[in-house]
Amino acid sequence: MRVRLVCIGLCIITLSACAAPTSRDSAATVDAVYARITEQAQSGEPLDPVLATSEAGEVAEAEESSDEATPEPENTPTPTPTPPDFRTSPLSLPRCTVDLTIDAQRSDWALEAAASLNISLEANTFGPSNWDGTQDSSGIVQLCWTDDDLFLFATVTDDRHVQTQSGLTAWQGDEIELVFDSNLRGDFFDEVWDDDDTQIGLSPGDFISRDPSGVRYQPQGQENLPVDIVAIREFGEGGSYDLEAQVPWSVFSTNPQSGESYGLCIAISDNDQPGEALQQSMVSHCQGLIITDPTTWITITLTG
Known part of the structure; x- marks a missing residue:
């Protein structure tokens, strides 16, 4: 048993x-x-x-x-962080209060001074070995805006003016460059620019045979932008110049609204080699500026 x-x-x-x-x-x-x-x-x-x-x-x-x-564990997607309204303390960009004449004369901007954004371009962001300080290349820029246009007046200090290029290669010489992010919060964390990010160049020309002109490098290259631009300089020792421009908001593919924030940086491109097409250095108000990385640009908020 x-x-x-x-x-x-x-x-x-x-x-x-x-x-x-x-x-x-x-x-x-x-x-x-x-x-x-x-x-x-x-x-x-x-x-x-x-x-x-x-x-x-x-x-x-x-x-x-x-x-x-006992079900199989599922992959939980990582939540996308909510973007803040700005990257750094935003700068206020006031609405223009004076009818500005584009002639590269400071007189009307003196009246506009109390209602404009004034920024100094003194931080070297490219070509440190080719930059000898603020006397080599630096500048002061005033900005204001209207419903139709962005207005800019730049006073550029340069020890030698060299611009042998026009159009899409004007960056290989002395000029002012501006980058603008029209959809700041939409791609706040993206470190590579896309179609809502714009880069333009405002060339003073060579003050001999090349006229001042505007060009868009990003997102689509376009020469002869519909920009009203004038540049003047006093001939003599040094290459300093004044440049004034009226840039339609359509260039940036945006319809500006008071209270809205955008990404912005302005830089001065410098070439000191006569007869050559080079970009030797750049200075800006944006510390650590990388032109193609919008996360290195500052924030501006339109007021007025």
């Missing part, structure tokens, strides 16, 4: 071993089945093989239920 009980018990153990418990619930089921087998074996009563097979099935069902109740 005991031999028979042992054999049947081994059969049950073999059946249940095919579905080894892996969860707390299935383990409890197996323990209960084993307890009933042990109790019946100790009583000396014959073990019902049908009941034994049924109890072994409970073990398998418990394990199968446990497998179904």
Whole structure:
């Protein structure tokens, strides 16, 4: 009799071993089945093989239920952070209060001074070995805006004026460059510019045969922008000049609104090698400026 009980018990153990418990619930089921087998074996009563097979099935069902109740872990997407309204303390860009004449004369900007953004371009951002300080290349820029245009007056200090290029290669010479992000919060964390980011160049020309002109480098290259631009300089020692420009907002593909914030940086490109097409250095008001990385640009907020 005991031999028979042992054999049947081994059969049950073999059946249940095919579905080894892996969860707390299935383990409890197996323990209960084993307890009933042990109790019946100790009583000396014959073990019902049908009941034994049924109890072994409970073990398998418990394990199968446990497998179904334990779903595979799912990949949880990383939430996109909500962009702030600006990257650094924004600069206020006031609305123009004077009817400005584009003639590169400071007189009307003197009247506009109280209602304009004044920024100094003295931080070297490119070609440090070719920049000999603020007397080599630096500047002061005044800005204001209307519903139709962005107005700019730049006073540039330059020890030698060199501009041998026009159009899309004007950056290889003395000029003023401006980058503008018209969708600041839409791609706030993107470190590579896209179609809502614009780069333009305002070239003073060479003051001999090349006229002042505007060009767009990004997103689509375009020469002869519809920009009203005038530049003047006093001939003599040094290459300093004044440049005034009226840039339609359409150049930046935006419709400006008071209270809105945008990305902006202005830089001076400098070349001191006569007869050559080079961009040797740049200075800006944006510390650490990388032209193609909008996260290095400052924030301006239109007021008025």
